[in-house]
Amino acid sequence: MEPHSSPLRPLLERLESLAALDAPGRAIGAKVRGLLSPGAAKDALSGTWIGHALHPLLTDVVIGSWVSASLLDVLGGDDDGTAARRLIAVGIAAYPPTALTGLSDWADSEPADERVRRIGLIHAATNAGALALYAASLAARRRGDHGRGKLLGLAGGATLGAGGYLGAHMSFAQGVGPNQTAFDEGPADWTGAGMAADLPAGAPTRVVVDETPVLLLRRGETIHALHDRCSHRGCSLSAQGEIEGDTITCRCHGSQFALRDGALRRGPATTDQPAYEVRQSDGRVEVRLAPRG
Ligand code: FES
Numbered sequence: 001m002e003p004h005s006s007p008l009r010p011l012l013e014r015l016e017s018l019a020a021l022d023a024p025g026r027a028i029g030a031k032v033r034g035l036l037s038p039g040a041a042k043d044a045l046s047g048t049w050i051g052h053a054l055h056p057l058l059t060d061v062v063i064g065s066w067v068s069a070s071l072l073d074v075l076g077g078d079d080d081g082t083a084a085r086r087l088i089a090v091g092i093a094a095y096p097p098t099a100l101t102g103l104s105d106w107a108d109s110e111p112a113d114e115r116v117r118r119i120g121l122i123h124a125a126t127n128a129g130a131l132a133l134y135a136a137s138l139a140a141r142r143r144g145d146h147g148r149g150k151l152l153g154l155a156g157g158a159t160l161g162a163g164g165y166l167g168a169h170m171s172f173a174q175g176v177g178p179n180q181t182a183f184d185e186g187p188a189d190w191t192g193a194g195m196a197a198d199l200p201a202g203a204p205t206r207v208v209v210d211e212t213p214v215l216l217l218r219r220g221e222t223i224h225a226l227h228d229r230c231s232h233r234g235c236s237l238s239a240q241g242e243i244e245g246d247t248i249t250c251r252c253h254g255s256q257f258a259l260r261d262g263a264l265r266r267g268p269a270t271t272d273q274p275a276y277e278v279r280q281s282d283g284r285v286e287v288r289l290a291p292r293g
Contacts, residue, residue, distance in 0.1 A: 021117070021121050054101045065088065069088045123163055129163075133152050179271045180234040181273070184211070186288075187209055187212065190287070192286055193209045196218065196284070223285060225287045227275075230250045231255075232252070255267055
């Protein structure tokens with residue numbers, strides 16, 4: 001272990017290497033993708049309508065409610081236990097939509113790193129364990145067994161913490177969820193992108209402009225230019241994109257963007273695709289990032 005790496009790193013690496021999870025993970029993922037094909041329901045769960053993932057917002061409700069109940073148990077101020085019972089019930093009610101958004105996001109981990117699929121399964125199982133403990137805690141409290149209810153709540157909180165830790169690992173260490181073009185939008189000033197004569201008509205070509213992969217598509221006199229890395233999970237649009245009319249559809253998970261300006265037409269992506277202005281000089285193509293909106 002490196003001197004400054006997390007002491008939890010070895011555990012995470014062991015979990016990430018659990019190949020035994022691959023068969024059930026692939027089967028569940030395929031089932032979820034089959035049930036949630038691209039469209040309105042998938043967009044709703046993905047957060048396409050709010051501009052970023054919906055799952056983290058909903059986890060705040062579940063975690064906030066359950067942790068607040070456990071804090072009341074520990075700190076006092078809820079003598080008859082009514083507030084804690086209500087908070088646990090709120091968390092239980094918020095759990096199904098929260099899990100559904102997470103399941104939808106996780107199913108899109110294909111064809112990404114298999115470590116994401118494995119950690120996601122453990123994250124879900126851990127959170128399901130927290131749900132069971134909080135449900136048992138609520139049942140005990142309703143029977144009047146407050147001591148048992150509090151202990152089960154504390155156990156649920158500890159389990160929830162482990163599940164939350166794995167969720168954060170997926171988001172912040174494994175990079176699941178962020179806009180895949182956020183740190184690399186492309187050149188702000190006019191920059192050479194090759195020769196127009198090298199671009200086949202009607203077929204996308206991938207070029208690299210100042211280290212940014214750019215898709216160029218020549219149609220008659222017009223050349224469209226978009227960031228080649230799909231903002232959803234990073235698939236190459238020139239390799240995985242299907243062009244139809246004025247849109248390009250990423251075959252990885254079905255996100256759809258306007259060729260003209262990269263506007264998001266359909267999720268599960270949640271942000272527009274960076275688009276570029278194009279000009280030609282002596283047969284040379286130059287691009288620069290188009291102004292927003
Ligand atoms: S990578 Fe998911 S739709 Fe493109």
